[in-house]
Amino acid sequence: MVDESERQVDEGSVVENLEKNGQEFDQIVDIRVRKKRGFDLTFKLAVVKYAEQHSGEGAARQFHMDLNSIREWKKQKSEMTFQADSDGKCARLSGGGRKKVSEELEAKPCQWIHHMRGWNLRVSRKMIRVKAKEMYAVADDKRDGGAFEASVSWLFRFLRRNNFSLRTKTTVAQRDAPID
Structure with a gap:
C-alpha cells in the first residue's frame, strides 16, 4: 500500500515535471480531477456557438470538456435552441430519461x-x-x-x-x- 505522504510527493513531482515542460497547472488539475458536471441549455448553446466560430477541439480546450459532448450538442442544436427559449435553466431536452412503465x-x-x-x-x-x-x-x-x-x-x-x-x-x- 502507498502511504498518504508518499502519494503527495508523487503527485507533487508529477506536477513539477509537467510545469517544467510548459503545461499549466490548471489544465493538469482538470485532467486529474475530472468529475461529471451538469450544464444548462444556455451554456451548451454558448459552447456550440464558440465551436462553430473556432473549432470543436478549440471549444473543448477552452471550456475544459470532452469533445464528444460538444459533437452531441452540435447535433441537438435546433432542439436546444427551441427549448432554451422557453426554459434556459434546464439541463436536458424534454423526452429524455427512462420512460414510465405504463x-x-x-x-x-x-x-x-x-x-x-x-x-x-x-x-x-x-x-x-x-x-x-x-x-x-x-x-x-x-x-x-x-x-x-x-x-x-x-x-x-x-x-x-x-x-x-x-x-x-x-x-x-x-x-x-x-x-x-
Missing part, C-alpha cells in the same frame, strides 16, 4: 390512493406496491421487456413524481402544561 400505472394508483384517503383509510407503502403489481397485471399499455417488480425504489420515485408523502401515525399530542 401511463395507466401512473394514473390508477394515484386514483386509488386518493379514493382510500377520501374514506380516511390508511395507505401504507406495502399496500401501494401490492396494488401496483395487481394493476400492472391487468394494464393494457404494458411496456415490453419483463415483469414489473414494484420495487422500493420505484415506489419512492412514484411518490415523489405524484407529490405524495406517507407519514407514520404518531401518538396523541401531549397537552400543554397549565399556566400558573
Whole structure:
C-alpha cells in the first residue's frame, strides 16, 4: 500500500515535471480531477456557438470538456435552441430519461390512493406496491421487456413524481402544561 505522504510527493513531482515542460497547472488539475458536471441549455448553446466560430477541439480546450459532448450538442442544436427559449435553466431536452412503465400505472394508483384517503383509510407503502403489481397485471399499455417488480425504489420515485408523502401515525399530542 502507498502511504498518504508518499502519494503527495508523487503527485507533487508529477506536477513539477509537467510545469517544467510548459503545461499549466490548471489544465493538469482538470485532467486529474475530472468529475461529471451538469450544464444548462444556455451554456451548451454558448459552447456550440464558440465551436462553430473556432473549432470543436478549440471549444473543448477552452471550456475544459470532452469533445464528444460538444459533437452531441452540435447535433441537438435546433432542439436546444427551441427549448432554451422557453426554459434556459434546464439541463436536458424534454423526452429524455427512462420512460414510465405504463401511463395507466401512473394514473390508477394515484386514483386509488386518493379514493382510500377520501374514506380516511390508511395507505401504507406495502399496500401501494401490492396494488401496483395487481394493476400492472391487468394494464393494457404494458411496456415490453419483463415483469414489473414494484420495487422500493420505484415506489419512492412514484411518490415523489405524484407529490405524495406517507407519514407514520404518531401518538396523541401531549397537552400543554397549565399556566400558573
